[in-house]
Structure formats: structure tokens, C-alpha cells
Amino acid sequence: MTTGTRPDFAGMASTLRFQTQAFIDGRFVPALSGKTFATINPATGRELARVAECDGRDVDVAVAAAKAAFADGRWAALAPKERKRALLRLADLVEAHAIELALVESLDNGKPVDDALAADLPDAVDTLRWHAEAIDKLYDQVSPTAGDIVSLVVREPVGVVGAVIPWNFPLAILAMKVGPVLAGGNSIVVKPAEQTSLSALRFAELVKEAGIPDGVFNVVPGFGETAGQALGRHPDVECLSFTGSTEVGRYFLNYSAESNLKKVVLELGGKSPVIVMNDVADLQPVVEQIAIGILFSQGENCSAGSRLLVHADIKDRLLEALLAQFAEWTVGDPLAEGTRIGAVIEERHMDRILGYIQSGKDEGARIICGGERVRAESGGYFVQPTIFDDVTNAMVIAREEIFGPVLSVITFNTVEEAIAIANDTPYGLAASLYTNDLTTAHKVSRAIRAGTVSVNCFSEGDQAVPFGGFKQSGFGGREKSFSAHDQYTELKTIWIQL
Numbered sequence: 001m002t003t004g005t006r007p008d009f010a011g012m013a014s015t016l017r018f019q020t021q022a023f024i025d026g027r028f029v030p031a032l033s034g035k036t037f038a039t040i041n042p043a044t045g046r047e048l049a050r051v052a053e054c055d056g057r058d059v060d061v062a063v064a065a066a067k068a069a070f071a072d073g074r075w076a077a078l079a080p081k082e083r084k085r086a087l088l089r090l091a092d093l094v095e096a097h098a099i100e101l102a103l104v105e106s107l108d109n110g111k112p113v114d115d116a117l118a119a120d121l122p123d124a125v126d127t128l129r130w131h132a133e134a135i136d137k138l139y140d141q142v143s144p145t146a147g148d149i150v151s152l153v154v155r156e157p158v159g160v161v162g163a164v165i166p167w168n169f170p171l172a173i174l175a176m177k178v179g180p181v182l183a184g185g186n187s188i189v190v191k192p193a194e195q196t197s198l199s200a201l202r203f204a205e206l207v208k209e210a211g212i213p214d215g216v217f218n219v220v221p222g223f224g225e226t227a228g229q230a231l232g233r234h235p236d237v238e239c240l241s242f243t244g245s246t247e248v249g250r251y252f253l254n255y256s257a258e259s260n261l262k263k264v265v266l267e268l269g270g271k272s273p274v275i276v277m278n279d280v281a282d283l284q285p286v287v288e289q290i291a292i293g294i295l296f297s298q299g300e301n302c303s304a305g306s307r308l309l310v311h312a313d314i315k316d317r318l319l320e321a322l323l324a325q326f327a328e329w330t331v332g333d334p335l336a337e338g339t340r341i342g343a344v345i346e347e348r349h350m351d352r353i354l355g356y357i358q359s360g361k362d363e364g365a366r367i368i369c370g371g372e373r374v375r376a377e378s379g380g381y382f383v384q385p386t387i388f389d390d391v392t393n394a395m396v397i398a399r400e401e402i403f404g405p406v407l408s409v410i411t412f413n414t415v416e417e418a419i420a421i422a423n424d425t426p427y428g429l430a431a432s433l434y435t436n437d438l439t440t441a442h443k444v445s446r447a448i449r450a451g452t453v454s455v456n457c458f459s460e461g462d463q464a465v466p467f468g469g470f471k472q473s474g475f476g477g478r479e480k481s482f483s484a485h486d487q488y489t490e491l492k493t494i495w496i497q498l
């Protein structure tokens with residue numbers, strides 16, 4: 001049913017056609033083994049499609065295609081303005097198909113389709129455009145040297161890049177890799193998360209339509225331990241860019257060490273603190289942002305603000321306002337208008353979240369809202385937005401990444417105590433601070449050990465600013481901005497004696 005100009009997503013879903021084969025060397029092909037695996041709609045628990053199950057042999061073929069495409073310069077040697085044009089065409093095509101892609105993303109991941117359309121898709125398009133525009137604006141350097149010798153410092157593509165993607169923002173994170181990788185003149189082989197391959201495969205059709213040469217972009221859907229590991233260990237992959245859990249990130253460092261010492265870029269998990277000082281006068285905008293920080297995308301967000309550190313003086317007022325705010329976050333059908341929390345990715349993950357909720361109860365934290373599964377008639381995997389009060393930073397729910405709509409509230413009395421609690425975590429991806437005091441803003445934002453600190457906002461910034469983590473949240477560089485280009489290019493020094 002369509003309300004106003006909102007598309008009829010349910011109607012569209014019933015006629016949607018999915019691309020399910022691997023995309024290698026410009027063609028859609030079945031896995032060499034002939035095997036397929038089911039991709040499930042988390043909002044119903046029912047099979048959505050069967051996808052080609054690639055393994056090491058398919059990865060070998062895809063990497064060989066990417067290597068050949070790189071070696072003959074069909075992409076790398078194109079004039080920068082030509083590569084820019086092709087990537088801009090791709091961005092335009094993604095934008096033109098945004099409604100369909102948002103629907104695919106929602107059906108495969110469980111997120112509200114309106115969120116996918118308002119956030120994931122514009123983000124993917126912006127990313128592709130930003131890096132496309134950068135292609136003919138990045139200059140090489142001439143070093144200061146004696147007059148009879150010239151030293152050039154030039155950027156060159158690394159070659160074949162492997163990208164292994166998580167399921168939480170499948171298309172947006174894919175674009176975050178593809179934009180700078182292709183801008184740099186590299187070829188890429190992508191292994192999407194097993195739960196969410198469909199948007200990457202539809203994207204592949206658009207890559208072809210945009211005129212990006214065959215072999216430059218390849219997708220090998222499959223499982224992490226087979227296809228993902230094969231990419232990580234492949235001797236012809238020169239750089240492996242991974243976004244996912246810290247646990248799996250460690251494997252990629254091992255794969256690299258045990259194979260060809262490929263560059264490894266890791267964007268990993270987080271347990272981000274949100275600090276609210278007692279000098280904040282208006283708590284309403286603060287609670288709205290706290291709710292977005294932990295509930296957006298079902299809390300399946302690497303930089304989710306999952307630890308709320310609140311000054312004891314204002315805790316009661318803040319929690320009262322926050323409870324009212326959480327009540328506005330409707331859980332339900334991801335395709336329905338007004339749904340703000342969809343389904344979590346799969347049954348196993350829902351059980352994991354509920355297990356963390358049980359552990360919070362067992363350790364003595366107090367649930368002040370939520371805490372249960374939401375049972376829907378359609379089936380599917382839904383969890384209530386949940387707040388735990390009386391949490392200590394030593395509890396499991398404050399230490400481990402839950403990746404669900406579960407907020408832990410920890411009380412502090414001094415700014416020093418807040419900084420110590422905020423930094424008492426193995427992670428360092430993001431943090432937020434709310435204060436009206438400029439000195440506190442400066443002091444705390446400098447003291448927090450995290451890649452992004454937001455003051456009086458919850459923001460990951462846009463394409464123009466670097467994104468990545470300190471400590472066990474990241475390794476090997478930053479995504480977004482020109483920093484991303486550093487990951488996928490090598491610097492070469494050329495001396496010329498005159």
C-alpha cells in the first residue's frame with residue numbers, strides 16, 4: 001500500500017528479481033562446485049534466494065581475472081578523467097536504482113527500508129562520487145633535491161585488492177572499499193557477508209552498465225572460512241581490506257603473515273562511550289541522539305554508542321527523557337512505514353543478543369526497558385530496544401560488542417572518572433561527549449583514545465573526513481577522505497640524474 005509518495009515496497013518485493021551468481025571477469029557465473037547457499041529474510045525467517053557458493057577455486061579464477069585486468073592497464077592506464085567518468089556513471093546508476101537497492105538491502109538484512117533509502121544509499125552514492133572526483137585532483141610530488149637530480153614521489157596502485165565485507169551496511173561498506181580502490185586504478189575481488197550478498201551482486205550489474213572494464217570488479221559470494229580465507233591467503237592479492245569483527249580481523253593478519261605479506265586494512269568493532277556532563281541544560285536533543293546512536297540499524301553499527309556514561313547529578317532526569325524517547329522507536333516490519341527498528345540479521349545473532357541481556361541480569365544490572373524478543377506474526381528475529389541501568393564497566397555487557405539495541409548506563413561523578421571509564425576498553429572506534437563547557441569539550445575530546453570523537457552531536461562525518469579506529473578497532477589506516485587512497489596506493493620514489 002502506498003502512502004503519499006512512499007513507494008509500494010511490499011508490492012515491489014513480491015516481483016523483485018535477484019542476481020544470485022558470482023560476478024567474475026564481467027560475467028555472472030555459477031560457483032565451479034555448482035553449490036549454492038540460502039540467503040534468509042531476517043524479517044520472516046524464510047529463504048529469499050539461493051546464492052552461488054564460491055570457494056577457493058572460484059577465488060583463484062576471480063583473482064586471475066583481476067590480475068589480468070590490472071596487468072594490461074585496461075583500467076589503471078586509462079586517463080584519470082576517463083576513470084572518473086566511469087565511476088561517476090556508476091554513482092549515477094546506483095542513485096537511479098536507489099529504491100530497488102534499498103529494498104534488496106532491507107529484505108536481505110532486515111533493516112527498515114526507509115533507513116536504507118535515507119542513509120545507506122545516499123552514503124554509497126556520495127562515497128563513489130567523492131572518490132571519483134578525487135581521481136584527477138590528487139597530484140604527485142617533486143622532492144627538494146640538488147639542481148642536477150630530480151626526485152619524483154608518485155602514487156601507484158597496489159594491484160589486486162581483496163575486500164571482505166560485513167552484513168550490517170553491505171552496500172555502503174562495499175562503496176567505501178570500491179570508491180578509493182577503483183579511483184586508485186586497482187582491480188578488486190569482493191567477498192560479501194554470507195547473509196547479505198544480494199546488493200553486491202545487483203551492484204555488479206551496474207558496474208558493467210557503467211562501462212567499467214571486465215575483470216576490474218569481481219564478486220565471489222560464499223563463506224568466510226572458504227572464500228574469505230582464500231582471498232586473505234592469495235599470493236596475487238596485494239592488499240586485503242576487511243571490515244568486520246576484531247576476532248576475524250586477527251585471522252587476516254595471520255593469513256597475510258603466512259602468505260605474501262599483503263597489506264592488511266582492518267576496520268573492526270567498537271564499544272563506544274557517550275558521555276553526558278551535568279552542565280547540559282537541554283537534555284531533549286541529547287536523548288534523541290543517544291537513541292539514534294544505539295538504536296539506528298538495530299544497534300548493528302560498529303560505532304554504536306553502546307555505553308552511556310552519565311553524570312550522577314542529571315542521571316534521573318536523563319533516563320526519564322531517554323525512556324520516553326525509546327518508546328518512540330517502533331519495532332516491526334522493515335517494509336512498513338513508521339518502523340524504526342527492523343529485524344536483527346539472523347536467529348543466531350538474536351540469540352546472542354538475548355544471551356548478553358541475560359548476562360547483564362545475571363551480573364546485577366537492572367533492566368529499565370525492553371529486554372525481550374519481539375514475536376512477530378511473520379516470524380523473524382526482532383529484539384526490543386533495551387536499557388540497562390546500574391551497569392559497571394567491568395560487566396560483560398559493558399565490555400563486549402553486543403551489536404544489538406542494548407544500552408548500558410554507567411554513572412560517574414567527575415570528568416576524570418568519565419575519561420577513565422571511556423578509555424577502559426580494548427576498542428577505540430568512536431565516542432560522543434555532551435557538554436556546554438568549552439574547556440571540558442577540549443579536554444575530554446583530546447583525552448579519549450578513539451578515531452572519532454563527536455562533541456554535542458553523534459556523527460561519523462562525511463566522505464571528506466577519515467574514519468577508523470584506535471586500539472583493537474582498527475589497523476592499517478583510515479577509510480573515507482584522501483586517507484583511504486593511502487591504503488590502496490604505494491608511494492614510489494624515482495630519481496632522475498640530469
Ligand code: TAP
Pocket residue numbers: 164165166167168169191192193194195222223224225226227228229232243244245246248249251267268269270301302303401403429469473
Ligand atoms: P564478521 O563475522 O567478522 O564477518 C565479516 C566478514 O568476514 C564476512 O564476510 C565473513 O564471512 C568473513 N569471515 C568470517 N570468518 C572468516 C574467516 N575465518 N576468514 C575469512 N573471512 C571470514 O563480522 P560481521 O558479523 O559480518 O559484522 C559485524 C562486525 O563488523 C562487528 O564487530 C562490527 O563492529 C564490525 N564492523 C566494523 C565496521 C568499522 S568501519 N569499523 C563497520 C561495520 C561493521 P561470512 O559472512 O561468510 O561469515
